[in-house]
Amino acid sequence: MTELLPCPFCGSEAIETSHPSCDCCGKAWNGEVCCTKCEASVSHLDTSAEAIAAWNRRSPLHEMRGPSDQ
Numbered sequence: 001m002t003e004l005l006p007c008p009f010c011g012s013e014a015i016e017t018s019h020p021s022c023d024c025c026g027k028a029w030n031g032e033v034c035c036t037k038c039e040a041s042v043s044h045l046d047t048s049a050e051a052i053a054a055w056n057r058r059s060p061l062h063e064m065r066g067p068s069d070q
């Protein structure tokens with residue numbers, strides 16, 4: 001299972017909240033990750049894995065890690 005990095009804004013735990021069909025636009029699959037504390041989120045990805053990858057990419061904490069620190 002892919003690890004979700006902490007929220008880049010408040011450092012709290014993030015959870016994957018992907019769900020079939022988006023409430024706002026009716027997209028068939030809404031890949032989504034949200035912070036459990038603040039409003040930070042990524043959404044409208046095609047898959048859960050893409051949502052997780054998108055979340056992890058935008059984390060400043062992740063940016064500070066070297067490529068070998070996997």
Ligand SMILES: [Zn+2]
Nearest residue numbers: 022024025026
């Ligand atoms: Zn939508």
Ligand SMILES: [Zn+2]
Nearest residue numbers: 007010035038
């Ligand atoms: Zn947050």
